[in-house]
Amino acid sequence: AKGHTLVIPKQHFTDIHQADAQSYASVAAAAKEVADLLHERLGSAGTTIFQMNREAGWQTVFHLHMHVIPRWDNDGLHKPWDIAPASDVDLREVLQQITK
Secondary structure, three states: OOOOEEEOOOOOOOOOOOOOHHHHHHHHHHHHHHHHHHHHHHOOOEEEEEOOOOHHHOOOOOOOOEEEEEEOOOOOOOOOOOOOOOOHHHHHHHHHHHOO
């Protein structure tokens, strides 16, 4: 996509799980600056920001980075998933697992 930019920290972190919160916050802050700049200069209709982790999370380059992608109506990019609501049972199960 026109203007697709990677925001990459100089310090090596394999992924979000290896980075400390402050380092990750710095990458996110830089991604916001890039997103605002691209929107202002390119006149995009929207922005998609991706940050993937580990193979199961679609990461293919094993150095922490964020994709900042300017978007336009009918630009040909599409969501990699369909949105569907979770069941109450699934939500309760996850809640129990993360609040133990």
